[in-house]
Amino acid sequence: MSSSILVEAKGVTKVYTTGKVEAHALRGVDIEFRVGDFAAIVGPSGSGKTTFLNLVGALDVATDGELRVLGNDISRMTKRQRADLRLNSIGFVFQAYNLVPVLTAQENVEFVLELQGAGEQRSNRAKEVLAQLGLDAYSSRRPNELSGGQQQRVAVARAVAANPKLVLADEPTANLDGENSDILLKMMRDLNEAQGITFIFSTHDPRVVTYARRVVTLVDGRIDNDVTKNSATSSAE
Amino acid sequence: MRISVSTKYAFHSLRRHARKTILSVIGIGLGCGLCLFMIGLVKGESRMMLKAAAESGNGHLRIVPAEWVQIRQNDLRLDNWRSILQELRSNEQIKRAAPHARKEGLLAFGTRTIGVEVIGVDPTVEQAMNRLVRDLAEGYYLMEGTRGTVVVGREIAQRLNVELDDELLITVADSSGEMSSAMLRIVGIAETGSEELDASICHITISDMVELTALNGAAELTAVVKEPRKLGRTAKALSAALPGDCAVLTWKEIMPELASGVKVDETWTRLTVGIVMIVVLLGIASAQLTAVLERRREFAVLSALGMRKARLIKIMLMEGLVLGVIGGTVGLVIGIPPTYLLATRGIDFSRFYGGSGISVSNILIDSVFQGDFGWWLFPLAFILSLTATILSSLYPAWYASRTDPAVALRVEH
Ligand SMILES: Nc1ncnc2c1ncn2[C@@H]1O[C@H](COP(=O)(O)OP(=O)(O)O)[C@@H](O)[C@H]1O
Numbered sequence: 029m030s031s032s033i034l035v036e037a038k039g040v041t042k043v044y045t046t047g048k049v050e051a052h053a054l055r056g057v058d059i060e061f062r063v064g065d066f067a068a069i070v071g072p073s074g075s076g077k078t079t080f081l082n083l084v085g086a087l088d089v090a091t092d093g094e095l096r097v098l099g100n101d102i103s104r105m106t107k108r109q110r111a112d113l114r115l116n117s118i119g120f121v122f123q124a125y126n127l128v129p130v131l132t133a134q135e136n137v138e139f140v141l142e143l144q145g146a147g148e149q150r151s152n153r154a155k156e157v158l159a160q161l162g163l164d165a166y167s168s169r170r171p172n173e174l175s176g177g178q179q180q181r182v183a184v185a186r187a188v189a190a191n192p193k194l195v196l197a198d199e200p201t202a203n204l205d206g207e208n209s210d211i212l213l214k215m216m217r218d219l220n221e222a223q224g225i226t227f228i229f230s231t232h233d234p235r236v237v238t239y240a241r242r243v244v245t246l247v248d249g250r251i252d253n254d255v256t257k258n259s260a261t262s263s264a265e
Numbered sequence: 266m267r268i269s270v271s272t273k274y275a276f277h278s279l280r281r282h283a284r285k286t287i288l289s290v291i292g293i294g295l296g297c298g299l300c301l302f303m304i305g306l307v308k309g310e311s312r313m314m315l316k317a318a319a320e321s322g323n324g325h326l327r328i329v330p331a332e333w334v335q336i337r338q339n340d341l342r343l344d345n346w347r348s349i350l351q352e353l354r355s356n357e358q359i360k361r362a363a364p365h366a367r368k369e370g371l372l373a374f375g376t377r378t379i380g381v382e383v384i385g386v387d388p389t390v391e392q393a394m395n396r397l398v399r400d401l402a403e404g405y406y407l408m409e410g411t412r413g414t415v416v417v418g419r420e421i422a423q424r425l426n427v428e429l430d431d432e433l434l435i436t437v438a439d440s441s442g443e444m445s446s447a448m449l450r451i452v453g454i455a456e457t458g459s460e461e462l463d464a465s466i467c468h469i470t471i472s473d474m475v476e477l478t479a480l481n482g483a484a485e486l487t488a489v490v491k492e493p494r495k496l497g498r499t500a501k502a503l504s505a506a507l508p509g510d511c512a513v514l515t516w517k518e519i520m521p522e523l524a525s526g527v528k529v530d531e532t533w534t535r536l537t538v539g540i541v542m543i544v545v546l547l548g549i550a551s552a553q554l555t556a557v558l559e560r561r562r563e564f565a566v567l568s569a570l571g572m573r574k575a576r577l578i579k580i581m582l583m584e585g586l587v588l589g590v591i592g593g594t595v596g597l598v599i600g601i602p603p604t605y606l607l608a609t610r611g612i613d614f615s616r617f618y619g620g621s622g623i624s625v626s627n628i629l630i631d632s633v634f635q636g637d638f639g640w641w642l643f644p645l646a647f648i649l650s651l652t653a654t655i656l657s658s659l660y661p662a663w664y665a666s667r668t669d670p671a672v673a674l675r676v677e678h
């Protein structure tokens with residue numbers, strides 16, 4: 029069913045030009061992601077994982093090839109249209125947490141809802157999502173008063189608060205210890221299963237890969253392997 | 266109403282960069298305070314000059330024969346001056362009005378002579394209008410109904426070597442060009458402290474003037490208004506109400522050199538205020554820009570989350586707005602005390618002039634200089650401060666809005 033296709037890439041390439049040096053980050057990627065996917069993108073450092081997520085997240089445009097995200101041809105969109113697509117349909121979780129340091133956990137989540145134009149209910153919605161991620165007690169803390177694991181959970185809350193179709197996470201556990209990585213991945217899986225939010229995340233960590241239902245391997249800007257597991261769960265406990 | 270997260274974000278960002286914010290606020294406050302003080306100074310100066318000019322017998326307004334505007338001849342007279350004077354005095358904007366008749370003449374005592382501009386006055390109102398002859402050093406002022414009397418300045422008395430009750434011979438050319446003379450008894454000697462002025466005062470009654478010159482009536486009517494700020498409107502209204510053979514001039518037209526002097530000072534002050542505010546503006550702009558560079562990743566994240574450029578610019582300008590309100594308040598705190606002191610106590614310049622009066626083009630100026638202080642300080646403080654902070658936030662805001670959202674995913678190792 030083609031309507032369930034969220035992301036569709038055909039021959040996507042990305043070349044970064046810094047001065048006279050060209051870096052071929054992606055060399056022709058063909059792939060599809062469907063609604064409900066919980067996919068890990070793995071591969072050595074420099075293989076193009078971040079670049080790929082940047083393109084899918086409409087943060088950047090491909091040098092060549094066709095990329096459709098939620099039915100939109102990314103290369104044909106204006107900056108502002110891409111901003112609106114990100115705001116309304118895509119959630120982001122970053123490796124370095126990247127919460128707004130001067131705002132509390134609650135305000136960080138509310139901020140996105142406010143940008144979306146949510147009215148009075150945004151405060152309740154933020155509370156609800158924070159509670160879902162086990163952060164009820166921390167909602168009035170600033171990022172520097174939270175542990176790394178807690179900050180990253182706030183980041184997930186921020187990413188899903190506005191009910192996006194797609195959440196992208198670039199090495200979300202890279203700065204976390206094993207225990208916190210497990211907690212985070214479980215929560216992401218729960219959100220995926222309970223609410224049908226599609227997750228695509230990149231990772232280095234073999235523990236994290238075990239949570240994925242689909243594992244896409246990138247090597248040198250090309251897809252080397254794309255495996256979908258049959259069993260629903262296989263956690264590394 | 267609930268405070269939006271954007272607003273909180275702006276406030277908290279200012280608080281997080283507390284040192285930058287405090288330094289910026291002090292900068293704006295000092296600049297603003299200095300500007301308020303300077304503006305108080307020049308406003309006070311204009312007011313003082315105008316007051317001094319008006320009270321030195323020149324008035325704010327002068328009604329002259331229409332022809333006078335072109336030929337500026339002292340022989341011209343207002344035929345219907347009494348009815349115009351009536352009209353003036355019934356106008357509620359006019360505080361006082363007095364007639365004058367001027368004529369160049371020669372004063373002589375024994376072998377000594379001195380050329381002066383003799384002014385015929387109405388003794389009943391002149392002293393109230395003219396601070397030069399308000400308190401005489403010797404004798405008393407002219408009196409209604411007394412004939413053949415004169416009040417002269419101290420310098421004239423000294424040059425002619427005369428005293429009270431001495432009789433001066435005055436000679437003028439009358440209306441037909443014939444020499445006409447009279448003997449005048451000195452009843453009062455005026456002393457303003459300014460040699461220049463004391464060498465020019467020579468008052469006689471209008472009736473003596475008429476007799477001496479055979480020119481009838483007054484040459485001009487001088488008026489002091491209640492509200493100098495509404496001068497333009499009052500002049501216009503009068504000029505519409507008065508007959509066509511007379512013209513209404515304001516002090517700017519009567520004393521153009523004084524008006525341009527005040528204008529020059531005002532222009533200088535404006536220029537200085539402008540320069541001070543530009544320096545402040547650049548200072549804040551550079552602080553804001555530094556803060557923006559530090560917050561690059563933050564802006565990239567917000568942009569990645571879908572914040573539009575316009576929104577980010579709005580938030581940055583809001584930071585400028587908050588900075589401006591605080592800066593303006595600090596500007597008032599810094600600027601009010603000296604401006605208030607200058608306005609209430611003033612600076613006494615008599616020391617520098619060895620106790621003598623200060624005069625500029627036949628105007629006696631108060632020796633105590635007083636600045637202006639009023640409600641204008643409050644809006645002005647915020648206008649200056651907000652203009653500076655909002656303008657200085659524009660470039661950093663625009664710069665911030667251009668942050669590439671892809672920076673958010675990139676990790677600096
Ligand atoms: N902004 C950029 N400018 C230049 N080269 C870049 C940029 N971003 C990534 N690259 C290059 O593209 C390649 C892929 O990088 P990246 O997508 O970050 O890989 P990964 O996330 O898998 O480590 C690398 O060779 C990297 O040096």
Ligand SMILES: [Mg+2]
Binds near residue numbers: 077079198
């Ligand atoms: Mg990467």
